[in-house]
Amino acid sequence: PFGVVLVLHDVTELRRLEVVRRDFVANVSHELRTPLTAIKGYAETLLGSAGDDRETARRFLTVIDRHSERLGRLVDDLLALSDLELGRTPMHMAEVAVGPAVDDVLQIFGDTAVRAGIRVLAQANADVPPILADGDRLRQVMINLVDNAIKYTPRGGQVVLRVRTAGPPRAGMVEVAVSDTGVGIPAQDLPRLTERFFRVDKARSRELGGTGLGLAIVKHIVQAHGGSLEITSALGQGTTVAAYFPVAPQSAAGGVERTA
16 A cells, blocks of 8 residues: 655744844844944044044044943953853852842942932842852842843832742742832733843833843853743833742852853
């Protein structure tokens, strides 16, 4: 008897990855072109008669300096994200007390919060155990999350950095969460928040100086620690980003080094 073999290939994930790659190329090209276009435009103007006026030249050079700084931040974040994804970022794992790290972060944002008219406070339970983490990377996660929360919270709002022992189904983990009373995020955009260069409000994000890579970097740092990231939000009510880190075992006191 004659038979037929029918083979079906599910290419849904492949197509999704193609879309992500295409969007990334388009987004990174746009992000690089915007400051480069501004720098080139102002530089060309300075080469003309406008450069003879000292006040005008100073004003244009200030704009060039600002865009150069933005371009530098973008390149730094791209390199950091690439190293994390390729496993080239060493993680100096050791037993880390979360309380002192929280105090450091609050001190960093003290002046920024006052200027923005936002109250930044911490809620850390006294019984939170030490976690197994790279202390510098833990602080980087907190700094990125608090910085994002402040940027998208209007004057008079509040940002809370909360640390507590996670319950089921995340037993054995410590929750480090940042909640704000900001503008919130539409439900359909939540799954894409950790994508590179994804922005809910593109114009506002660029105005605030973000590179669109902060949450992607946070996600990879948390994953390198064996943890996970969870984002919840409601429009007009605020957003909560929670990172979960493993509790340090007793044998971790001496510290180990691992690469992400």
